[in-house]
Structure formats: structure tokens, C-alpha cells
């Protein structure tokens with residue numbers, strides 16, 4: 001592998017913190033499009049302070065947990081259901097943050113923590129798998145201190161679609177179609193029970209172009225994938241209204 005080529009495949013002015021991390025490490029440990037770009041944007045709406053306790057919910061292989069610990073000096077509980085703690089622990093040790101990150105295998109729907117334990121809760125590209133359940137927000141908020149922040153970022157529609165989901169998106173999502181809801185749907189869900197103040201509810205600018213860039217790098221440099229090259233779908237979407245991207249929702253517990 002040519003290090004000169006790979007060292008800047010993800011370099012982006014907008015993501016100064018993410019630029020510091022090895023692109024091959026990102027490619028080999030991501031379970032979706034560039035989790036560090038997503039996390040960096042998500043955290044711009046958070047007020048994280050040194051030493052805080054942060055839950056990184058459904059963190060996959062833990063690269064976002066490493067990022068949280070290294071960039072903000074917070075104590076991270078790196079929770080995931082399908083992905084066992086071993087690989088996360090290797091990542092944590094490689095980046096020298098084993099004093100700050102604790103990997104745990106647990107279900108987001110039955111977490112093993114004390115009430116009010118966390119100062120902040122983040123979730124990158126995963127909240128759609130469990131957060132759509134009625135009552136889930138109230139359930140997860142139990143673990144957050146009053147005044148603490150909770151937020152997610154994830155792939156989704158960048159706008160409300162009122163006249164039917166385009167075929168190319170339906171085909172792209174397949175069995176995962178149920179996981180995508182537009183931002184207004186999520187915002188209404190979070191506002192419904194009056195448990196939080198909304199801090200941010202928006203879309204990552206140029207999200208589909210960023211996704212395309214990540215997908216291109218994945219095809220060129222990533223580990224062998226059973227999935228087809230999807231870069232044409234992102235190119236098509238950008239030309240036809242840019243419905244695909246990343247939504248961010250962040251709120252403070254009342």
C-alpha cells in the first residue's frame with residue numbers, strides 16, 4: 001500500500017481533528033461512512049469538558065471512542081451489542097487511551113449503568129436500530145444527568161419526502177429501509193414528551209459528497225467487501241436532489 005496516497009485520502013479542511021487519524025485504520029474499523037467525520041460534526045453541538053463521563057452508544061469497533069478520549073480527554077464507556085470488546089480494546093491500546101476507554105458488550109435497550117451516571121451520551125450511525133421505539137428516549141435519559149447532553153448523527157434522508165421514496169434509495173436500503181426516518185420525524189419524537197431541550201437538529205452540509213468520497217476510498221483501499229460498488233448511487237443522488245446524507249439531533253436533558 002502506498003502511504004503517500006493513503007495519507008491524504010480523507011484529508012478535509014472541515015474536519016481538522018479527524019485529519020490526524022490514519023486513513024487505513026479508519027477504513028478497517030468503520031461500520032459505516034467515516035465515523036470520525038460524523039463524530040466531529042456531532043460534537044460541535046456538544047459542550048464536552050475534560051474528565052466527563054461519556055457513553056458512546058453502539059460504537060462498533062470503538063474508533064469514535066478513541067476519538068472522544070484523545071480529542072476531549074473524557075472517560076468513555078464504549079458499548080456495542082454485536083461487536084465484542086476485544087477488537088475495541090486493541091484499538092484503545094494502540095492509541096494509548098486505555099486509561100480513558102472501557103469497552104462493554106451490552107444491549108442499548110438494557111444498559112448496565114446507574115441512573116444519572118453520564119454527563120453526555122453520543123451515538124454514531126446506530127440510533128435508528130433501537131431509538132425509534134416509543135419510550136426509548138425516556139429509557140436512555142435515565143442514565144444521563146439533568147443538564148447533560150444526548151445526541152446522534154446517522155445516515156438518512158436530508159429532507160422530508162412526501163411523494164414517495166425514490167426507487168434508487170429503496171433499492172440501496174433494501175432490508176434497512178425501515179431504519180431511515182427524516183429529521184422532522186426524529187425531532188417530533190424527541191419533543192413529544194417534553195423531556196429535553198433541542199440544541200441542534202440539522203443536516204451535515206454536503207453529506208452525500210462526503211459519503212461518495214468515503215465510498216470511493218473504500219472501493220480503492222478498503223478491505224474486500226461482499227457489497228457492490230455503490231459510488232454511482234451517491235453520484236446519482238447528488239445530481240437528482242441530494243436526498244441522502246447525515247442528520248444530527250442533539251438535546252439537553254431537562
Ligand SMILES: C[S@@+](CC[C@H](N)C(=O)[O-])C[C@H]1O[C@@H](n2cnc3c(N)ncnc32)[C@H](O)[C@@H]1O
Pocket residue numbers: 029030031032035057058059060061064079080081082083106107108109124125126129130
Ligand atoms: C452501522 S454500525 C455503526 C457502528 C459504529 N458506530 C460505526 O459508525 O462504525 C451499527 C452498530 O449498532 C450496534 N447495535 C445495533 N443494535 C444495538 C443494540 N440494541 N444495542 C447496542 N448496539 C447495537 C451494532 O452492534 C453495530 O455495531
